[in-house]
Amino acid sequence: MGFEVIGTGMYVPGEPVTNTQLTRVMDTSDEWIHQRSGIRQRHFAAEGQGVSDMAFEATKRALEAARIGPKDIDYILFATMTPDYVFPGSGAVLGGKLGINVPALDIRQQCGAMLYGLQLIDGLIKSGVAKTILFIGAEAHAGFMPWDDWDILEGKTDRKQTPEQRERANKHRAVAVLFGDGAGAMVFRATDRDAGLIAAKVHSDGTYVDELLIPGCGFKTRPYCQPRLYEEMLYVPYMNGKEVFKFAVTTLPKCARQLCEESKTPIEKIDWFLAHQANARINDYVREQLDVPVEKMPMNIDRYGNTSAGTLPILIDECTRDGKLKKGDLTMMFALGAGMHWGCALVRW
Ligand SMILES: CC(C)(COP(=O)(O)OP(=O)(O)OC[C@H]1O[C@@H](n2cnc3c(N)ncnc32)[C@H](O)[C@@H]1OP(=O)(O)O)[C@@H](O)C(=O)NCCC(=O)NCCS
Incomplete structure (x- = not known):
């Protein structure tokens, strides 16, 4: 099943x-x-x-x-x-x-x-x-x-x-x-068709919490919503962009390689690499590290920016409607976000 x-x-x-x-x-x-x-x-x-x-x-x-x-x-x-x-x-x-x-x-x-x-x-x-x-x-x-x-x-x-x-x-x-x-x-x-999740690797590392977060408006302050948080702009995310970039380009290719090895899936058998759209440069780097042809990694970040949790479902809808993704295709999805939370998955369409 x-x-x-x-x-x-x-x-x-x-x-x-x-x-x-x-x-x-x-x-x-x-x-x-x-x-x-x-x-x-x-x-x-x-x-x-x-x-x-x-x-x-x-x-x-x-x-x-x-x-x-x-x-x-x-x-x-x-x-x-x-x-x-x-x-x-x-x-x-x-x-x-x-x-x-x-x-x-x-x-x-x-x-x-x-x-x-x-x-x-x-x-x-x-x-x-x-x-x-x-x-x-x-x-x-x-x-x-x-x-x-x-x-x-x-x-x-x-x-x-x-x-x-x-x-x-x-x-x-x-x-x-x-x-x-x-x-x-x-x-x-x-x-009952031969489809669905073949394998996944997901991770979290809370020691990176301070590198990407909304610092205010949580329940550590009484009240959790107060004028000071607006004045000090603590409702706006803080991101250590360079650190997040480095973390993404080192962990994502490693995660993808491990998943392929453990599931005995040759990387060249994968039809589509469906990547979270946070930064085109991160995705280009991961693609080059994995030696994946550019046409196997569709991107739409130019039109939507980073829509966080919305990104992969939006990309998948576009790839389905334009006829790229077809029944039986083998896809690898990967993403990284605040937490840190990251991972990759092999899915048969
Ligand atoms: C955010 C990111 C694009 C910033 O790029 P960067 O090269 O690290 O830029 P910096 O923050 O060091 O800023 C470089 C310069 O550009 C300026 N700058 C910052 N934002 C700017 C903007 N929107 N427009 C123009 N200049 C800007 C800075 O003030 C700085 O100027 P200075 O050198 O005179 O001080 C990059 O770090 C990144 O992509 N990180 C990964 C982020 C990510 O993927 N997050 C999503 C996780 S889900």
Whole structure:
């Protein structure tokens, strides 16, 4: 017994925001951003639009592709680090929007969530707990962007940004330019076909917590939400970019090689390398280390930026719809995110 993906869907909010548009609220440039990350544009969730709203749109498309209705889903797995509420989880909120009251489990492995999700899906299906699982990866990073001047960014006003607001945005420009919002949905179903998870390796290392995190708005402070956290901008992620880059390019090729060795899978037999889209330079480096041809690693970071947990489901939806991913294909997925959490998985389509 394994799983197969019977439908996928994605949703990104509003119009794309280009690198050049970002110069309206901070000192940056298309050249700086594109050279270092491969990103040209991203989308941002609107005020009042949460991950459950974006997930609902992506789910409608995935269910349509799978030719099933919400009532056919018997489990929801929702991966996000930017939930609608601190509690409850966004999976239950989505279930409510879909009109179903099945088990709903939120997971928060940030950009590494898909790998953990695959292990859970495999376990739930093999143990007979679920037959049809809706997996969501969705993020609304707009809430932690370091500017307040959305009207200026969107070109809706002649108002000028104050020097103080520009300084606040500039303080976090290296992180802010990397992220974008969106949702990807995948419907997994139990199958007797030779498909599903072949092998996975997932890891975490909490000693790296200070290298990539949102330092404030957790429950170590009383109250957890207070004006000081806004003043000191502790709601914006801190990232030691160089350290995260180094960590990714050393651990990911090693993880992929080990997985191939342990599962006796020659790397050249893999049809597609589906990589988390955090930085095109990280993916290029991993691809070169593994000696993988460029056409085997599809990328879409130029259009969406890093959508954290949304990234792999969005990429997979695009690769399914454009006919790349086909039944029987062998894929390797890999990703790394805050925690650190990282891993890779071999999946037969
Ligand atoms: C974030 C990242 C692109 C930054 O690149 P970098 O070369 O390390 O850049 P630095 O932060 O050292 O900054 C270099 C210079 O660019 C400037 N800079 C930072 N952000 C900028 C921006 N958006 N636009 C223009 N200049 C910027 C800095 O102020 C610095 O200027 P200085 O040399 O005058 O002090 C890079 O470290 C990276 O990709 N890391 C991995 C991140 C990642 O994958 N995270 C996702 C994990 S899920």
